[in-house]
Amino acid sequence: MVQDSAQGAHKVQSEVQAGAVRALVLTGFGINCEEEFAAAYRLAGAEATIVHFNQVLHGQVSIHDFDVLNFPGGFSFGDDLGSGVVLANKLRYRQTSAAGRTLLDDIKQFIADGKFVLGICNGFQVLVKLGLLPNLGGDVTPEVTLTHNASGRYEDRWVTLRVNPASRTPFLTGIDKLEVPVRHGEGRLVVPDDATRAAIEAAGLNCLSYIDANGDGTSEYPLNPNGADLNCAGLTDPTGQVFGLMPHPEAFLAAYNHPDWARRRRQNPGASEEGEGLQIFKNIVAHIAEKHTTKAATVQLANQN
Template sequence: MSKQVKAIVIAGNGTNCERETAHAIRLAGAEVVDIVHISELLAGRVLLSDYHFLNLAGGFLDGDDLGSAKAGANRLLHAPVAGSGDHLSDHLRQFIADGKLIMGVCNGFQLMVKMGLLPALDGELRQSATLTFNDNGRFEDRWVYLKTDPNSPCVFTRGLDGIYLPVRHGEGKLVAESDQVLKDIEAKNLSVLKYSTADFAPTMEYPANPNGSAAAIAGLCDESGRLFGLMPHPEAYVHRTQHPRWTREEDLPEEGMGLWLYQNAVKFIREELL
């Protein structure tokens, strides 16, 4: 494999943030960023093994008709790859075993949770949580403060204390299958991001917590720190002009806070995978 950071962004079946995601990864320094329709992977014309960084973008997979990303999760878990004798899930497992990175945003986060890629306690890829309807029963489109866990193994949030990002979702409430799963998530510092007040104190109070997510969780990683998902949209804040108060806050840096997550990913790939 060449000494270039290669990222793939999956499109199709309802995703609508693939171009913004690809732009963010390019800004972060990746040399190759391909937007690939899911059908290309299932046909075997594009291989996950050719990339270092898999991105599952936001959108409404299959119209969320079976719940957020559930149909998409079943497709990725059970669909065969033409001519290979494999399922796409086999390629995903090998991608993970090779030490590569996966990031899911909004619908992509829902997809990772419902595939069992997150939180993947003890490395077991099975579904142990879900994301369901916001407590208020409404679609939420607002900006939120997010507190990072400094003890988390997450590759993407290294060196970050807190960030400010937009949310756009109707089904963002994280629910664990049991109290023990939630306790394990917290004990292992896998709850990477939590909805917070403006001074970065985690909160369950609306509207700072837009959906009522358990333990205020807005993002999760697995125990390796290489698989990461979050409900807020980092690709939607990569430049100062995307900030809702950019005309009033003159001291905003040129780079938006969401870009930091992608920069950390590219940095990790250069240092660990190339």
């Protein structure tokens, strides 16, 4: 195990090149969507590195060598104590190799540095249980929760989402609607009180809603597959740098992933072969690449003067 981790760390070093957009995709403990997550970033033009959570915890890999930190879906710790709870507690309380520090300390620094965090499904659950989403108060304390679907069952189906035009997160730039699959048992967002609900709405943090055929947010099952408050499928923090959602955009990278792809192609043979989910990854990769370019130009200018 130790040897594997050391080799992994070496690989991380060799894969990291200056200038490229670097995505770190965490895995381990029952996470199972890391390969699709990495594929999404690679298709979007970024470098994606999958590492076991322990490699980060034990200091073999630093999140600070990356631009975007990713928490994939899956069943971390078998969903014991509630999906995402154990991993969230590990992030908050487990000390890393740097004395007195936790991974949450590192993540706070990472965000303060202007970098990005994305959680999908189980990853979203981790970010919510940790309090990084919605983080209205800015002190990373849980303010909402995700719990068992109103249907009482695991839901595995396609849903349609609308992007909140008030959301300013770069992950969703230019996207209006999106079809994506959900597969979860605990995707129902519960907001504990009206004040929190109002604050989330006022800040535009409810960035993705389940919608009906008219494009309106809906609480109707199965269009809203879990009974989420605010018909919410995804949240950002007030900076827009942290984004999480229950559906799986990384599972719709090619048009052929859609259950109705054959009819769609017949109707529109010239349509793009890209899946709608890919745009989220292209957005964030383009945003980070632009930031890199601006930074490089500023450094060059400073050197000339």
